[in-house]
Amino acid sequence: MPEVLEVELARRGVADLLSGAVVRRVLRTDDLVVGPGVDDLITGAEIESLDRRGKQLVIVTDRGRVGVHFGMTGRWLVDDVSTIGELAYGSGNDHPRWDRWVLEVEPADGRGPVRLRLHDPRRLGRVVLEPDIGRLGPDALRLTRRQLAAVLARRMAPVKAVLLDQEAIAGLGNMLADEVLWWSGVDPRRAARSLNDDEVAALHSAIKRRLPVMLRRGGSHTGVLSPDARRADMPCPRDGAPLMRATIGGRTTVWCSAHQR
Ligand SMILES: [Zn+2]
Structure with a gap:
């Protein structure tokens, strides 16, 4: 998609x-x-x-x-x-x-x-x-840290669900949302507004750094949590801990049981 x-x-x-x-x-x-x-x-x-x-x-x-x-x-x-x-x-x-x-x-x-x-x-x-x-939120490829902080501070919903909400941030789909949460070490189930300043900064940094890399590689399937990794019973490539799967925001979400907190 x-x-x-x-x-x-x-x-x-x-x-x-x-x-x-x-x-x-x-x-x-x-x-x-x-x-x-x-x-x-x-x-x-x-x-x-x-x-x-x-x-x-x-x-x-x-x-x-x-x-x-x-x-x-x-x-x-x-x-x-x-x-x-x-x-x-x-x-x-x-x-x-x-x-x-x-x-x-x-x-x-x-x-x-x-x-x-x-x-x-x-x-x-x-x-x-x-x-x-x-009605759309700021574009994901041009998102500022201040915009991200403002969007998250308003919402009690899981941070994954907020990232998918096109009226909050425009452009992130299921794979990119999981990918930037993995890089930032944030658990997708966390209430959006519970993220502290350092966590917001880490999430913003993941969006700013990883999206251009994946754009050069050819799309949202080129991340660490690639379609193959999502399907397989694969451990986290960073620390070897089991990857978790659950439905969040209506979509199958994949995250690391150890380093995403
Ligand atoms: Zn991990």
């Missing part, structure tokens, strides 16, 4: 291509995925930039903004080439019937029209007019 790193990679993958491009026409649209008014706005529009807050992608055009959310399995394909390469989520299969939104786009570099496809087998992606960015 795409988290902030996958969406940022998707943004970078098409940002240059789409900047200054004109959308000639909409070749295919799925009414379940694409909201009312989107196709009318985008047809003939010039794309100014591609922005992102958390997992929400925003196509900024000269006629308004269109929000793209990839859901569980969505990704961009440009003329049949995936912009992300090897995906940790989704099947990697490419079936035209799973294209939910297809645009014919004329890039500014004069190469001639290309097809931009929103490919989404599970059909849980969403394309909407004027996405409500204001």
Whole structure:
């Protein structure tokens, strides 16, 4: 499932291509995925930039903004080439019937029209007019320590659940939340507001340091608590203690029984 790193990679993958491009026409649209008014706005529009807050992608055009959310399995394909390469989520299969939104786009570099496809087998992606960015918390890749401290201080919920709450911090999903808690040595079950200053600093440091490393490696599956490590009956790579598993914030959470306190 795409988290902030996958969406940022998707943004970078098409940002240059789409900047200054004109959308000639909409070749295919799925009414379940694409909201009312989107196709009318985008047809003939010039794309100014591609922005992102958390997992929400925003196509900024000269006629308004269109929000793209990839859901569980969505990704961009440009003329049949995936912009992300090897995906940790989704099947990697490419079936035209799973294209939910297809645009014919004329890039500014004069190469001639290309097809931009929103490919989404599970059909849980969403394309909407004027996405409500204001309800989202600060972006995980730009989060300041002060912002993190303020978010945690307000909440009694387990810190893991708060990290997953997109209105608190935008962009962290299940794997990244477990990963930064592991690095910071904080038990995911702790009440968010019980963290002291040093623990908030450690958690912020983990977010600031680990996310860029994983972005360079290719996504949220490249951490210490990788999908393989999460499945296997593996000890903690730091201290050899048993890894624990429980459902927190509605998601399967993995943490170390020794060094996360
Ligand atoms: Zn450990």
